[in-house]
Amino acid sequence: MKKYIFLFILSILFPLAARSQYGWIQQQTNTDNDINGIAFSTPLNGFAVGTYGTVLKTTDGGANWNLNSVGNINIQNVVFPGSDTALFVGYPGECYKSTNNGASWFSVFISYSDVYTYSYFLNQNTGWITAYNGRIYKTTNGGYNWDYEIGNTGMNLNSCSFINATSGWVAGDYGTVSKTTNGGDYWENMPTGVTNHINGVYFINAGTGWLSCDGGLILKTTNGGISWKKKNSGVTNNLNWVRFLNANTGYMCGTLGLVLKTTNGGDKWYQQQIATTRPLKKIVFINDQTGWVCGFNGVIFKTTNGGEPMPAAPMLISPPNNSWGISVTPPLIWTNTYATNYNVQVSSLPDFSVIIDSATVGQSVYTVPAGKLSIGSTYYWRVRANYYYGTSVWSVVWNFTTLVSGIVRLNPGTPAEYGLSQNYPNPFNPSTNIRFDVPKTSNVKLTVYDVNGRVVENLFSGNISAGSFEYKWNASKYSSGLYFVKMESKEFTAVKKMTLLK
Numbered sequence: 001m002k003k004y005i006f007l008f009i010l011s012i013l014f015p016l017a018a019r020s021q022y023g024w025i026q027q028q029t030n031t032d033n034d035i036n037g038i039a040f041s042t043p044l045n046g047f048a049v050g051t052y053g054t055v056l057k058t059t060d061g062g063a064n065w066n067l068n069s070v071g072n073i074n075i076q077n078v079v080f081p082g083s084d085t086a087l088f089v090g091y092p093g094e095c096y097k098s099t100n101n102g103a104s105w106f107s108v109f110i111s112y113s114d115v116y117t118y119s120y121f122l123n124q125n126t127g128w129i130t131a132y133n134g135r136i137y138k139t140t141n142g143g144y145n146w147d148y149e150i151g152n153t154g155m156n157l158n159s160c161s162f163i164n165a166t167s168g169w170v171a172g173d174y175g176t177v178s179k180t181t182n183g184g185d186y187w188e189n190m191p192t193g194v195t196n197h198i199n200g201v202y203f204i205n206a207g208t209g210w211l212s213c214d215g216g217l218i219l220k221t222t223n224g225g226i227s228w229k230k231k232n233s234g235v236t237n238n239l240n241w242v243r244f245l246n247a248n249t250g251y252m253c254g255t256l257g258l259v260l261k262t263t264n265g266g267d268k269w270y271q272q273q274i275a276t277t278r279p280l281k282k283i284v285f286i287n288d289q290t291g292w293v294c295g296f297n298g299v300i301f302k303t304t305n306g307g308e309p310m311p312a313a314p315m316l317i318s319p320p321n322n323s324w325g326i327s328v329t330p331p332l333i334w335t336n337t338y339a340t341n342y343n344v345q346v347s348s349l350p351d352f353s354v355i356i357d358s359a360t361v362g363q364s365v366y367t368v369p370a371g372k373l374s375i376g377s378t379y380y381w382r383v384r385a386n387y388y389y390g391t392s393v394w395s396v397v398w399n400f401t402t403l404v405s406g407i408v409r410l411n412p413g414t415p416a417e418y419g420l421s422q423n424y425p426n427p428f429n430p431s432t433n434i435r436f437d438v439p440k441t442s443n444v445k446l447t448v449y450d451v452n453g454r455v456v457e458n459l460f461s462g463n464i465s466a467g468s469f470e471y472k473w474n475a476s477k478y479s480s481g482l483y484f485v486k487m488e489s490k491e492f493t494a495v496k497k498m499t500l501l502k
Helices: 003-018
Strands: 025-026 035-040 046-050 054-058 066-069 074-080 086-091 094-098 114-122 125-129 135-139 145-152 157-162 168-172 176-180 198-204 209-213 217-222 229-231 239-246 250-254 259-260 280-285 292-297 300-303 315-319 322-324 333-335 343-348 357-361 365-366 377-386 398-402 408-413 431-438 440-450 453-464 468-472 480-490 493-499
Touching: 035 292, 046 074, 046 086, 054 074, 094 114, 114 343, 125 157, 125 168, 135 157, 135 493, 168 198, 176 198, 198 377, 209 239, 209 250, 229 280, 250 280, 250 292, 259 280, 315 377, 333 343, 357 365, 431 440, 431 480
Parallel strands: 035 074, 035 280, 074 114, 114 157, 157 198, 198 239, 239 280, 322 398
Antiparallel strands: 025 300, 035 046, 046 054, 054 066, 074 086, 086 094, 114 125, 125 135, 135 145, 157 168, 168 176, 198 209, 209 217, 217 229, 239 250, 250 259, 280 292, 292 300, 315 333, 333 365, 343 357, 343 377, 377 398, 408 468, 431 468, 440 453, 440 480, 480 493
């Protein structure tokens, strides 16, 4: 009863720790400068930019970042118009472009004194830049030349979003949102009803878009910005950026290390775990699972599972580690982490290079089927948990050794050859011990005969691993007399006389 109470307590307590690993993993940037923008052209190739002319480049998905400096400007954003073409903007009045994937950068003149906040490219030729005092710039030749557009507002603009060459939105301070339907030649103010600074805007189609604002404010529109509805973020942090992967799944990041996620179009948001309290400035995704978020003091985090917490590995319960005398059909038990399912592996080697049995089960217990395990063998087992948002690492590896009733393994060593020793005591009444040696895993039979050659009892028949073993035979139901014990394998046969005296 105590054992089952203990297992019940474990099943309650350990699920609380099963989701403890963060889904956002910090990357080493080797800089303390603030990172204001980040972009990827492929899952491996990306740039991150920030203060003091910081330009970081990775070619392995962020595992390594190479630090460069381009001037002493405050870079706000970086974008990929093409696979090898990158462009970043900042202030005071700086725009740089590379056509060789960052091997070299050259300055593009736009304005001497403007403060550029964000750059967005619809394709390799057409792009826009937002700036302070309501200014917007547009290029149709890949950023070599820029035309000034009147944004119809004097407020600082922080972000823009375009769904095609004609329809786009800009957003900025004091609740400012403007819309164009002719590629930026004319901008119409779209009242939001709020005065919060708007830091990010993102539209997935002509009707549906979101705004990320100071004070934890989220606004959503389904009619192209004509009207906006407030959505509960559950926080008061400033929300610095917003990105949606589809109509349902979206992310926001903000101050105090905040990352929010929605899976229902922004009607409900929940906070994801991330190991920082630094302000986070931009969040980008290359697909529905892989993304990065950047922020102050050189922080960059990456996720490969949509930011969901990585489940901790289940903890093994039974058979206990290093246990002996385990059935060849043992129930393997581990802590219940309420996973979707579990992967179980059993191996004859600790590195699992040989898999004896494997299964995927929905419960936190798995019984090894008959015929998989051998008698007197040591086996190693491990478990991992699968969730809809990711898979845990494998658990620690435990081992157990199988036995059958009456057989005891004498030592962990390996005999040099097969052998059947004389039973002891001999004569005996009513029990005696029969020792035998097996130099390698073999199919072994142990049989007792009477003086007429008739089988008295089959002591054992089956696969057994290398080792020295002892079988205790109880002959209390037999009469006094001479008996023979015979050991047989494919490569060995031996017989010993035994005398039962009652």
